[in-house]
Amino acid sequence: MSMARASALLDRAVLAHRQQRVLRAGVLASTVAFLWLVVLAGGSLHVVVSAGLLVLAVLAALMPDSSAPLFLVLGLAGRWWVAVPDAWSGWTLAAAVLLLAVHLASTLGSYGPPALAVPGDLLRTWGGRAAVMLAVTALVWLVAGLFTTLALPGSVPVLAVALGVVVAWIALLGRRLVTRDGD
């Protein structure tokens, strides 16, 4: 990133609306909380990785409409995968909430320039959407807990079906991302 572009980014951040500053601070705060959650869930604190993720969080806060939030979310999820033991717990649900917070704060921050305040009715709509996403997540968490408690064994056909579902999902999403609507 050139000095001129960095300077322009900082200028825009200074002129940001108060609501945008709260959203971007939310990205940073959720990242810090997630890294702390990893420790609480039984993982270790890796200073270098954590510092790198915090730098990504700062970039995501400054440029929510860039790829920085994507790498941040994947990085945090990857950190969870590597650091946290394979166990179902309440921390998992909390981690999902924090990842969603990073995602939604970045989404709301990318509706326009930093000086834009997202209208109140749109914020309320997103509040409802977040509630739906969290409700489904909580349901999946409960079902996952049931599977873990019952210690159901995995099998090749089940794995194949699951992989098939995932591949189909990826194909559908890939087509959606490539196609331009309304041309």
Added chain:
Amino acid sequence: MSTRQAAASPGPALTTAGWRPTASLVRAALTSAALATVAVVFRRVDLLVLATPFLVHAAAVVVRRPQRTPRVTSRLGHTALREGEGTTLSVTADAGDAEHVVVALEREPWTAFRPSAGVAGAATGGADRVEVRLAVATLRWGRRDVGSGVVAATSPWAGGQWGPHRLPSHSLTTLPMPAVYDGRAPVPHPLGLVGTHPARRAGDGTELASIRPFAAGDRLRRVQWRVSLRTGTLHVTSTVAEEDSGILLIVDSSVEVGTSGGTTGTASSLDVAVRAAGALGEHYLHRGDRVGLRVLGAAGRGVVPLGSGRRHLRRLLDTLARVVPGERHDLDPRRFRVPPGTVVVVLSPMLSDQVVAATTTLAQRGLDLVVVDTMPDDLDAFADGPRDRIAWRMRLLERAALLDRVRRAGVPVAAWAGPGTLDEVLRGLSRRARQPRMVRR
């Protein structure tokens, strides 16, 4: 004078291109796919839980795919304003499948917005049409383009983005600030038909000229009964006729001294000249006089012949608004056609030899001439640093010599001070008009 309500036609509609995936959709899609794959391959149910919100988001976007793109037009509420006034830029979108529309305007010199950043958005709320409004004001007289910027829209669940696409600009004319001016002194050579200035001849008016013996044709209501009873013969009151006058305003746009701060800061010499010319024109036109304008330095479009009325005032102010500082055309005073009896008011910082020569040439033609000095008082306003100050002090000494030359030619010089600036000068001209003098034809 009220601003003209503009029926400005909307700019061309923007319908180019379609929806494209947002960074949010890409994030939801890739995160859900990656975490789901790892969860299935490595049998990590906790990763599936982490992936679930992203799965829901991506699924919702797939279900609510936008098809119809917005159609946007923009319109400026008024195309002409006075300094310090504002208008509204309305951007109307036939929303299509958009959930939110945002407008961001480009910063232009001498333009202010509300919101101050020039950014505003609106949610469609399911409606077919949404309007985004921003207040726009220009801070300095002139003609400039405003309203250029970009517009973008976002579909439901922030899955698709339309734009940003450029918004066309709109031309806005800002007329000089309505400065307060009032003058009580009469103009020296009224020569018109109707007006408020006392003329040299007798006629219908309000100012007493004399009491004289009754003559055939005098009106009975003019009979002065007291004098008539005292003298024994009928006497009547005669009044001075009231006529209009011609005033030619000459604005020197060839040089601009100082930095203009618009309506909120310091005024440059050209700001003073343009606003003073507007104030004088407005004052004398409201009194029924004829006012003309000549912009020194303007290429052809800076000429307004003598005229009267509200429409003429608007034409005068429009011409002042089109002044461009620094142009150097047409300073030949022989091309000035000035009717006899016209009072010429030259508004200039008197820094140019050419302007001084033009002024003295006009004075030698026998015209009543007044110079309004528009030079800023404060040297600090246009001198940067000690060297600049010394250079300006030397320049001002030369200018003082030029002003002496103008005064020796019989042209009074007055610094612009708002109401009453020209009163003493015009009274002096009136007294001088009654005395014989030499002129060069």
